[in-house]
Amino acid sequence: MTDFIGQNSSRTQEIQLQDSIASSERPKPPGALASTLTFATRALLRIKHVPEQMFDVTVFPIIFLLMFTYLFGGAIAGSTAEYLQFLLPGILVMTVSQITMYTGIDLNNDIRKGIFDRFRTLPIWLPSALVGALLVDVVRYSMASAIMIGLGFVLGFRPEGGVTGIFGAIMLILVFSFSFSWIWTAVGLVVRSEKSLMMISFMVLFPLTFVSNVFVDPRTLPSWLQSFVEVNPISILATAVRGAMHGTSTIEQVVWVLVVSVIMTAIFAPLTIYLYRNKK
Amino acid sequence: MKNVRDVREQQNTVGWAIEAKGLVKIYGKHRAVDGVDLAIRKGTVYGFLGPNGAGKTTTIRMLATLTKPDGGSARIFGHDLSKEGDAIRSRISMTGQYASIDEDLTGMENLVMMARLMGYKRKAAKVRAAELLMAFGLEEAAKRQVKNYSGGMRRRIDIAASIVVTPDLLFLDEPTTGLDPRSRNQVWDIIRALVNSGTTVLLTTQYLDEADQLADRIAVINHGKIIAEGTSSELKASVGSGTLNVQLVDAADHKMAVDLLEKKLSAPVHVSGDATLLSAQVDNSGLVAEALSDLSKEGIVISDFSFGRPSLDEVFLTLTGHTAGEESKPEEGTA
Ligand SMILES: Nc1ncnc2c1ncn2[C@@H]1O[C@H](COP(=O)(O)OP(=O)(O)OP(=O)(O)O)[C@@H](O)[C@H]1O
Ligand SMILES: [Mg+2]
Numbered sequence: 001m002t003d004f005i006g007q008n009s010s011r012t013q014e015i016q017l018q019d020s021i022a023s024s025e026r027p028k029p030p031g032a033l034a035s036t037l038t039f040a041t042r043a044l045l046r047i048k049h050v051p052e053q054m055f056d057v058t059v060f061p062i063i064f065l066l067m068f069t070y071l072f073g074g075a076i077a078g079s080t081a082e083y084l085q086f087l088l089p090g091i092l093v094m095t096v097s098q099i100t101m102y103t104g105i106d107l108n109n110d111i112r113k114g115i116f117d118r119f120r121t122l123p124i125w126l127p128s129a130l131v132g133a134l135l136v137d138v139v140r141y142s143m144a145s146a147i148m149i150g151l152g153f154v155l156g157f158r159p160e161g162g163v164t165g166i167f168g169a170i171m172l173i174l175v176f177s178f179s180f181s182w183i184w185t186a187v188g189l190v191v192r193s194e195k196s197l198m199m200i201s202f203m204v205l206f207p208l209t210f211v212s213n214v215f216v217d218p219r220t221l222p223s224w225l226q227s228f229v230e231v232n233p234i235s236i237l238a239t240a241v242r243g244a245m246h247g248t249s250t251i252e253q254v255v256w257v258l259v260v261s262v263i264m265t266a267i268f269a270p271l272t273i274y275l276y277r278n279k280k
Numbered sequence: 281m282k283n284v285r286d287v288r289e290q291q292n293t294v295g296w297a298i299e300a301k302g303l304v305k306i307y308g309k310h311r312a313v314d315g316v317d318l319a320i321r322k323g324t325v326y327g328f329l330g331p332n333g334a335g336k337t338t339t340i341r342m343l344a345t346l347t348k349p350d351g352g353s354a355r356i357f358g359h360d361l362s363k364e365g366d367a368i369r370s371r372i373s374m375t376g377q378y379a380s381i382d383e384d385l386t387g388m389e390n391l392v393m394m395a396r397l398m399g400y401k402r403k404a405a406k407v408r409a410a411e412l413l414m415a416f417g418l419e420e421a422a423k424r425q426v427k428n429y430s431g432g433m434r435r436r437i438d439i440a441a442s443i444v445v446t447p448d449l450l451f452l453d454e455p456t457t458g459l460d461p462r463s464r465n466q467v468w469d470i471i472r473a474l475v476n477s478g479t480t481v482l483l484t485t486q487y488l489d490e491a492d493q494l495a496d497r498i499a500v501i502n503h504g505k506i507i508a509e510g511t512s513s514e515l516k517a518s519v520g521s522g523t524l525n526v527q528l529v530d531a532a533d534h535k536m537a538v539d540l541l542e543k544k545l546s547a548p549v550h551v552s553g554d555a556t557l558l559s560a561q562v563d564n565s566g567l568v569a570e571a572l573s574d575l576s577k578e579g580i581v582i583s584d585f586s587f588g589r590p591s592l593d594e595v596f597l598t599l600t601g602h603t604a605g606e607e608s609k610p611e612e613g614t615a
Contacts, residue, residue, distance in 0.1 A: 013417060017473045020415035026445045027399035029370070038396040042382065042389075049384045049425060114380035117346055118441070122397050123370040278348070 032125040039132025043106075047136070056102060057144040061095045065148055069155060072215065081156040088152045089242040090214035093173060095148065096141050097209060097234060100177050101201035103137050104184025108197055111189070111279070120279075127273050134181055141177045145170050161247035169244035172257050176237050179261035182268035189275040208234050233260045297322045297357060297449050297480040298343060304351030305338050305504075312338045314504035315352070320482060320497075322357075322448075325475055327495030328484040329596070335504040336484035337377055340451045343482070344374045357448065373447035377454050377484075379438045383427035387418055387437050390426060394444045412440045417466065432463025439470055443479075450474060452483040456490060468494060488593050500599055508599050515595045523594065524568055526575070527584035528556040537580050544571040562587070 030038070047054060068091055069080050107130070110116040119129050149157070149166060159165055184201060191197045211225065212234040218226050229235050240257045243249030300318040304311065313335040320326045328336050341347040343354060345365045354361040356368045381390050391409035400408055413422045416436045421429060426437060435455060442450060452471070456464040471481055471494055485491050491498045492512045500508040500515070508515055524545070528537055534555045541549050541560055545567055549560045562568055568587050575582060 013415070014469060014473070016415040017470060018476060020411050021443060021446050021473050021479075022477045026370075027401075027404075030397060030399045034399075035397055038393055041396075042385070042393055045389055046382070046384050049386075113383070114376045114378050115382055116380075117341075117374070117376055118380040118394075119397075120346060121344055121369055121372065121374050123366060124397055 029123045032128055035124045035128040036132045036135070039129050040135045041132075043133050043136035044139075053102075054140070054143070056099055057140045058147055060098075061092075061144050061148045062151055064091055064095055065151055065155075068215070084152065084155055084157050085159075085246070086242075087215070088148070088157050089169065089245050090212075090238045092145060092148050092169075093234060093238045093241055094209040094212075094214050096144055096173050096177050097180060097237075098205055099141060099144060100137070100181045101184045101197070101205065102140075103134060103181040104186075104188030104197055104201070105194055106133060106188075107185050108188040108191065108194055112193070116279075120276075126277060127269075130185055130272060130276065134178055134185075137181060138174050138178055141174055142170065145173060159245040159247075161245045161249070165244045165247050165249070168249070169241040172237065172240050172244065172254065175261050176233075176257055179264040179268075180233075182265055182272055185272040186268050186275060189272060189279060208232060212238060214238050233264075236260055295322055295358070296320060296355070297324075298326075298354065298482065300343065300352065300354035302352035303339060303342055303349050303354060305335070305342060305347065306350045311504050313342070313349075316501070316504070316506055318354075318499070318506075320480065322480050323475070323478055324496040325471065325481045325483065325494050327491035327498040328482065328501060329486070329488065329491045329498055330484070330501035331486060334501045336501060337453055338504075339501070340374070340453055340482065340484060344372060344451050345369055346374075371448040372451065373442040373445075373449075374451040375439050375442045375453065375455060377457075379426075379434045381426050381434070381438050381441060384425060386423050386425055387413060387429070387433075388422040390437065390441060391444060394441045398445045400444075408444060412444065416440045416470070430463075432459050432466065435459060435463065435467060436470070439467065443474065446474070446477060446479060448478075449480045449482070452481060454484055454486065457486065464490075488596060500596065502599075508595070518595070518598075522562055522565060522588055523559055524562050524571070525557070525559045525586045525588075526572075526582055528558070529581040529583045531555045533580045534558075536578060537575060540574050540578060540580075541571055544574055 065088070068087060069084055072083065072087075107116075110119075120126070149170075161168070184197070187200055188197055191200065211228060212232045213229055214234065218229040218235070221229060236253075236256045237260070240249065240253040243253045296319055298318055298320040300316060303313055303316040303318075305313040316335075316339055318326075328339065330336050338347065342349045343356065343361070345361065345368055349361070357371055359367045361368065382393070385393070388409055391412055392405045395405035395408045396402070410419075410422070413419045416439075418433060418437060418440070421433055426434060429437065439452070439455065455471070456467050459467065468490075471483070475481060481494075483490075483494065495512065497509070497511055498515060499506045508518065510518075524541075526537070526541070528534065534551075537558060538549045538551070541558065545560050545562055547560050547562065549558050551558060565587070572582070572585060
């Protein structure tokens with residue numbers, strides 16, 4: 001039944017097929033770095049082919065910033081320019097924290113589509129699939145940060161910390177977000193669908209970002225709420241980022257961010273890897 | 281290159297690729313796989329035949345180290361499934377039931393990625409990917425995103441991704457479901473080429489002719505249990521020696537023909553919607569000629585007849601009580 005292309009070319013095709021199969025020799029399995037970079041490349045290629053996914057890190061931050069500056073600026077701080085000095089670091093923290101959940105969503109999609117199974121039958125250092133993707137997410141977080149700060153400048157944001165302060169602030173955000181992402185990869189491995197993951201992340205992120213010091217000074221809040229705001233990791237990060245940007249940062253603020261990040265990574269990275277290895 | 285192949289062939293002449301004993305997988309209360317024993321020789325094609333929900337995928341996933349069995353044990357090339365996952369993973373490859381390719385990436389990008397993950401250097405990975413695309417007839421689609429591929433192309437790129445390094449054992453879960461005959465033939469050619477170079481193939485299928493065409497041995501699985509095992513001829517032989525089909529010219533002869541055949545063959549005659557089409561199971565093939573001459577003596581004219589060994593379809597029907605297309609587990613998803 002050589003009904004394709006005709007006798008002759010089907011014969012060459014057969015030979016090609018046989019050769020391509022026989023000629024493969026098994027190279028040494030890739031090292032951890034090589035496989036991590038391969039997964040990072042995959043994530044970059046996905047951005048190239050599906051640029052829409054960058055909406056979350058470009059358009060949303062812009063909308064958020066404009067909305068909150070003009071909506072609340074007058075009411076809360078009396079003037080938008082003044083409020084922006086307070087708001088921008090916080091809203092930057094909020095936006096980037098919210099983007100972290102997309103890492104979990106991507107992983108969840110991989111599982112449902114079966115690519116995950118393919119990776120799991122490879123003789124590779126398994127965490128590289130996650131680390132590679134997370135590294136590219138760091139690029140996305142940086143982009144979101146750059147866009148927001150850039151727009152902030154246009155709107156009148158004048159941080160006193162200067163360039164060093166801004167870089168320091170962004171570094172803190174990246175470290176924190178990388179650690180925070182592990183929570184969503186763990187959740188992404190457990191939940192059935194993208195929808196449930198969205199639900200869960202919304203339920204966690206919404207209160208966490210709003211009941212924080214991002215929008216208002218906690219001293220205006222009732223005391224029971226105030227104590228939650230103080231231990232809220234988002235507040236801890238927002239405080240440190242504000243400090244860095246305005247040149248008032250303290251060692252303590254920075255250390256707290258690092259402590260929170262280490263704790264999140266220490267719990268959720270191993271948990272994610274465990275779930276990844278033992279899925280189903 | 282030649283050496284690699286010779287060595288592989290040598291290894292394959294002896295021993296087992298898979299030995300499994302009493303594999304069990306339980307989802308909730310449902311025993312998806314319920315005590316499966318397997319012995320698959322190196323270098324052969326083994327067919328896993330069963331209806332939807334029979335437990336084919338679950339069995340394969342356990343053997344490919346993707347799911348932990350709840351009971352039983354298995355050795356893949358002598359490596360213990362529960363202890364030597366890494367050693368097993370370095371020799372196997374799996375093409376899942378649903379395309380497991382990054383659909384947003386192009387065919388080329390997917391294969392380069394797989395080649396890199398198998399340990400090829402950057403440049404070698406590109407060469408290998410191009411070679412495979414060519415061999416699989418996908419060079420024109422190399423730069424297109426996989427989501428724009430047809431079903432047959434998708435299946436081929438999926439298999440190509442599994443054999444970037446030719447595995448010693450390849451699991452293929454329903455490799456041709458949903459493909460047209462031409463694409464199916466292409467996939468069959470790929471499987472045959474793999475076997476030629478020494479790869480052991482375990483494939484699942486719902487198509488009886490596929491198992492018949494490709495597999496050296498076949499296991500029929502239903503409700504998580506293997507209900508028959510053997511070569512295709514052995515399975516067919518277990519159902520009786522064959523089926524006689526007779527096509528009458530005149531439907532008016534129907535009644536008399538049925539009576540005559542039933543008497544001679546001492547077996548019930550099946551009548552389909554068409555009254556001129558009769559068929560009967562025959563245990564003793566010597567009686568076929570006599571039955572046909574009885575018909576002609578009575579002046580019943582037949583336009584066509586055939587006597588064939590039973591198809592696997594019939595085997596399946598006899599073994600399970602329903603045809604392969606029907607659902608095996610009515611309360612699916614009770615877990
Ligand atoms: N992850 C799971 N959770 C719960 N039940 C499952 C799971 N995977 C499979 N099952 C159940 O186990 C049984 C066997 O499923 P399996 O996928 O192995 O069948 P199959 O023979 O591959 O069927 P198909 O031809 O439809 O692919 C089914 O009843 C199915 O519902
Ligand atoms: Mg299946």
